[in-house]
Amino acid sequence: MRIVIDGTRLSVMCITLSIAASANAAFNIGVDEEARLPYWEIAEPGVSIRLVQRLPDQTRGFFQARGFSVEDSEVIAQSCVFQTVFKNISSPSAPSTIEYNLREWVVHAAGARHGLKTREDWEKEWTTRQAPPSARLAFEWSLLPTRQRYRSGDYNWGMSVFSLKPGDEFDLDIVWHQDGKKRSVLLKGVRCAPDIHLKPGDL
Amino acid sequence: MSERMNILFRTAALLLWLTAGVAADAETGKIQTLTPLDKPFIAPDFALMGEDSKTYRLSDYRGKMVVLNFWATWCPPCRDEMPSMERAHQKIKGEDIVILAVNVGEDGDTVFAFTGQYPVSFPLPLDFDGSVIAKYPVIGLPTTFIINPQGNVTHRAIGSREWDDDRLLNTLRKMLKP
Numbered sequence: 001m002r003i004v005i006d007g008t009r010l011s012v013m014c015i016t017l018s019i020a021a022s023a024n025a026a027f028n029i030g031v032d033e034e035a036r037l038p039y040w041e042i043a044e045p046g047v048s049i050r051l052v053q054r055l056p057d058q059t060r061g062f063f064q065a066r067g068f069s070v071e072d073s074e075v076i077a078q079s080c081v082f083q084t085v086f087k088n089i090s091s092p093s094a095p096s097t098i099e100y101n102l103r104e105w106v107v108h109a110a111g112a113r114h115g116l117k118t119r120e121d122w123e124k125e126w127t128t129r130q131a132p133p134s135a136r137l138a139f140e141w142s143l144l145p146t147r148q149r150y151r152s153g154d155y156n157w158g159m160s161v162f163s164l165k166p167g168d169e170f171d172l173d174i175v176w177h178q179d180g181k182k183r184s185v186l187l188k189g190v191r192c193a194p195d196i197h198l199k200p201g202d203l
Numbered sequence: 204m205s206e207r208m209n210i211l212f213r214t215a216a217l218l219l220w221l222t223a224g225v226a227a228d229a230e231t232g233k234i235q236t237l238t239p240l241d242k243p244f245i246a247p248d249f250a251l252m253g254e255d256s257k258t259y260r261l262s263d264y265r266g267k268m269v270v271l272n273f274w275a276t277w278c279p280p281c282r283d284e285m286p287s288m289e290r291a292h293q294k295i296k297g298e299d300i301v302i303l304a305v306n307v308g309e310d311g312d313t314v315f316a317f318t319g320q321y322p323v324s325f326p327l328p329l330d331f332d333g334s335v336i337a338k339y340p341v342i343g344l345p346t347t348f349i350i351n352p353q354g355n356v357t358h359r360a361i362g363s364r365e366w367d368d369d370r371l372l373n374t375l376r377k378m379l380k381p
Contacts (some may be wrong), residue, residue, distance in 0.1 A: 021367060034279070062277070086360070092236050137308040137333045145342040148361075153236030155362035156343035157280050 046090035067135030080164035080192035088150035095152035109170035167194035247338035251328035284363035291366035
């Protein structure tokens with residue numbers, strides 16, 4: 001049989017590949033359209049989780065503008081921050097309840113394992129460092145919630161902090177509970193954004 | 204044989220296109236859902252100064268349906284839903300449905316500057332110290348609660364919605380006149 005790839009057949013093939021991938025966990029890597037930075041994404045039935053790099057300089061600027069000192073914002077900027085988008089994409093006609101707890105997620109880097117640093121962990125640190133209340137409030141709400149329960153159509157954006165150095169590479173065990181059933185995937189080869197200091201004329 | 208293959212291809216293409224379409228809709232995160240609360244609760248009252256220097260007291264809206272949104276200017280999904288909230292506000296003028304979008308942790312100047320880019324005409328009360336959001340079961344921004352005319356929180360949405368979607372507005376209208 002001669003295979004002729006015209007427009008219709010090419011789209012059939014592309015869609016088939018996409019569906020085949022989503023039957024297991026579909027891993028996507030690309031450049032986020034808005035941030036223009038690399039992302040790593042998993043798409044499972046009912047769930048979408050995307051980690052988008054944040055440049056340390058973006059993080060410095062964001063938190064200094066919200067009242068953190070240069071020293072405190074540097075602590076966050078040097079801790080490998082991602083913008084995480086966690087969505088319950090189940091259809092309203094076949095809804096799922098999705099729950100997660102960041103304390104179940106595990107970071108694998110350089111042969112060691114550790115957990116994510118959560119809002120509660122940071123709050124203790126800001127208390128010790130005597131960060132201003134307004135800055136702490138902004139920090140709390142800008143982080144991905146430690147625990148969340150999503151119904152169909154719900155989602156959050158929030159920063160996740162992986163306690164690694166700029167440019168480090170890691171694997172991430174992502175765990176969630178879908179209609180009471182525990183699900184997990186290993187997202188491999190995620191890379192923290194490098195600490196780039198642009199000078200005039202670099203672009 | 205080739206005709207049968209052709210029909211098979213076209214049928215498969217149609218089925219896959221339909222499936223992909225549903226997936227694409229879901230991917231947008233724009234499913235206009237409101238989740239009924241398992242345990243409705245009485246909305247904690249508050250009085251907050253707005254970005255327009257007026258004071259907004261929740262209990263003043265008793266008898267109306269209140270869409271109570273918690274947001275911040277730096278939160279991308281919060282920004283995404285502001286234009287649709289404004290369009291919804293225009294659509295529901297004259298009805299007993301109001302939108303209150305409580306800003307969390309920012310000052311009037313910041314919110315005023317924001318409204319230069321995202322002009323809105325509904326109230327933007329300022330919860331500068333986070334004392335109001337702390338009274339509500341909010342875990343992430345944006346979160347929106349639906350408060351019925353009796354002052355009970357009955358529904359919730361986490362993440363942005365297209366608030367001017369007619370199906371969503373009709374759902375609110377039905378709640379108003381059960």
